[in-house]
Amino acid sequence: MSEVSTNQPLGTPAWIDLGVPDLDRAKAFYGALFGWECEERSAASGPYTLCLLRGRRVAALRPVSVSAADVEGESWWHVHVATDDCDGTAEQIAVSGGRVLAPPADVADLGRTAVVADPTGARFSLWQGRALPGCELVNEPCTLVRNDLACPDPGPARRFYAAVFDFTLDGNDDLPDVDFTFLRRPDGHEIGGIFGDPAATASRWQTVFEVADTDELVARALAAGGGTGTPEDAPYGRMAPIVDPFGTAFSVITRPSAAG
Template identity: 55%
Template sequence: MTKLDSTQPHGTPTWIDLGVPDLDRAMEFYGAVFGWQFDVGPEAMGRYTMCLVDGREVAALMPNHDPDATEFWWNVYFATDDVNTTVSKAEAAGGHVVVPPMDVMDKGRMAMVKDPVGSQFGLWHGNRHVGCRLVNEPNALLRNDLVTPDPGPARDFYAQVFGFSLDSDEYLGDGDFTFLRRPDGHEIGGVLGDPGAAKSSWGTLFMVDDADATAARAREAGGTAAPPYDMVYGRVAEIEDPFGTPFSVGAPKYG
């Protein structure tokens, strides 16, 4: 297993969370789909609920108290060595601050930003909470990719803010996909240019043992799932939870 007990390198997707109108319903759904256990936080912390695999934090759920909210999404947070400095770089590169830098008790420091193409993401400098403590394993985070109809400004923005290098993917043929790599060469995700995308957004892909079985569990638990499909890297299914939150699951192809 890929177990993490310290903060990830700068620029790495390190944490994900989701705000929903019905926390109990969300726990019922994601528990059925992924087998997650849950540690529900106290009211003083907004019932911020840790999702666990083998006792390790893989994500969080929280109530969304906005009665007018109609759209929900998994937030991705990138690790940063210094939240304030990264926010300044994001603003200089054309980004917009949604939530300014703030301390989250003794857990860490965060901010929320929108890039120049309108996609929102978070920044996290971990203290007592380092982020995901299990990744790249079944029922945990595998990767995040940005889907946008305007990939050029997005590629430039993330390269400027995090120092990512940009590499094309020869295996996807004519698809407009660019790998984002940390300065040490580690791939942290990618940017997919999709002219048909209605908006720009970061997607979340969870690793599973069997994409077909996971999609079936999602339907049985009250979500929706498109038919799974094969791609060069494995078998993937696109799913929405009962609140319409999109995410993907993938069974990687090794060897």
């Protein structure tokens, strides 16, 4: 089901947000790209914008003084993974070789979160849902469909995520020439994977959005002021890389089930 109304199991990518230097421009871009509408909210850390599709919350935008691309050379959507105990999971991350970059804190009435990093330096957050379980729509056009970690040295990352979230690690016969490991919850559900990429300049959790028509979405991104690569057919659907007006990189995919 694409509708989510309860907290996801431990380790599941549950929520995404993005810091942008120009909130109005970001709202216009993602509104044109995905048809998202906006709901303005505030928290102790400052104002933010919830992005809605059919009235359901699917992501958030946060104002920042400069984009992450200006500071780090690259910018990515920030993924939050589910936990029923934000404080306890943050402690487990620290003892398993990761770092707690921002301690657990409440986000208004929506949930409790902490910013962390794995041993390879990849940043993500924890999400203990309260009023907001996370993305309320997933796995359908214009919503989150998956997150994958790309890093130059995947070994420490594999051990870390297996230890903290009890993920199993499985190879991928569909991509025999790619260093890719599936991450699966104890119930067997695939939550994403880890790419070993020696050419990667840093470890990053990458976000993929599902779309109804990749080629049409590429044209829409260009018209809205973004950048794109050439759409290509992959084992799991037709994909294309997208860059928003602030340099944030993500991908889109049309899966056969979505196209048909």
